[in-house]
Amino acid sequence: MLNGNQTWIFSNKPTIISTGVVGGPFEKAGKIKADFDYFFDDQWCNETSFEKAHTALIEKASDFAVSKASIAHSDINFFLHGDLINQITPSSFAAKKLNIPYLGLFSACATSMEGLAIGAMLINSESANYVMTGAASHNSAVEKQFRYPTEYGSQKPNTSQWTATGAGLAILSKNGKGPKITSATIGKVIDYDLHDPFHMGAAMAPAAADTISTHLKERNIKPSDYDLIITGDLAYYGRELCLSLLEEMNISIPQEKFLDCGLELYSSSQPTMAGGSGSACSALVTYGHFINKIKNKELNKILVVATGALLSPLTVQQKQSIPCIAHAVSIENGEV
């Protein structure tokens, strides 16, 4: 049901019945190791190219999600997935193998919550019994496309971020046990004329602030109605900037209630510079770490605001600014 201009309220409470979270060796050394289902031992994932490894991550995550839900791949009506690679081929190639009707998505690193919002909408409107949705990224495949060859020696600034390797998937259903999806706000593309592709947190922060303020306004609630508000991959600088922007809008969120997936994924000793990023970042941390916390009743209500920078290497070289987007989805504990 539409509430305001861009917020959906899901009265049938679509349920996340299972998740599949898979990472690489760098994620294994991270902060939330225990929340993963599986780690590949190297970047190649037993494949012969980074792009094939990227597809393997998605397939592995889907195996875990499906087996944990005790259903078959063929029970899933729709597969909603995206990544950062040109023409989202890793997602499409995984969908080919999974043989599930597929909608390819792209909102850069906000894809995870775009998929969750649309998936919840499909379940809520009784257009599907089971939907599998998520997002993935592969550090080397993404670096290769967006920046330099992986072994090229360039000095990264403090503001740069580390693209996560992994795939995070969730299976949604109308019934069943698990956290419920209660609402979603689809974000607008916001561009504050920033140009530095090594400072994406700063570019994305205004989009996050816009979506958060719109969500709160259209649902007529306060930040304190959520236990946590979690952004996707703003990382250290972007999170600080987003808090400042929200403060300017007279929305005050305490520091400890405003977290960022990019700061939760890796430990501080890892060389991630400002923090993690990539479309897998918010998917891994939400579907692994925070869903587990909701299941354990450590958390009751969270708002996940995945943030994406909608740039390409071409737009950067043509000196265009970085347009950004943020999608918000609220997840609550089902058992009251």
Add this chain to the structure above:
Amino acid sequence: MVQTQNSYKNLVTKKTDNPPILLNCMKAFVVGGFICVIGQALSYFYMYFFDFTEKTVGNPTVATLIFFTMLLTGFGFYDRIAQFAGAGTAVPVTGFGNAVISAAIEHRTEGYVQGVGGNMFKLAGSVILFGVFSAFVLALIKTILNLWGN
């Protein structure tokens, strides 16, 4: 909107730590200098043990440095050293070698002709182009000055 954008840009500048330029320069000086010392040692080595002169020793020295760069790049160490050293590893000939070798490694999954061959110089190509072009311009200026001087 422009005003909002500008005030946000100011906020970004304020909240972002400046890069440690002085420290980076010192690191680049030490590491870059160290690479040059190795290069000089190699030059003496080739001049002392082989039949090279000060004029001809450049080629084997550069080839040896690039060979070591190839090993360091292939085994995944060069980019880590570069994160510390910055310009110190980018400016010497090892930086040029790394740019070519890393691109060659990266694109070998796309085949030897279109992958390795087509992409090997995607970073280093502009160095060659503008290097050759600026040499041409300087040679032209020198020639004109010589003619004029005579």
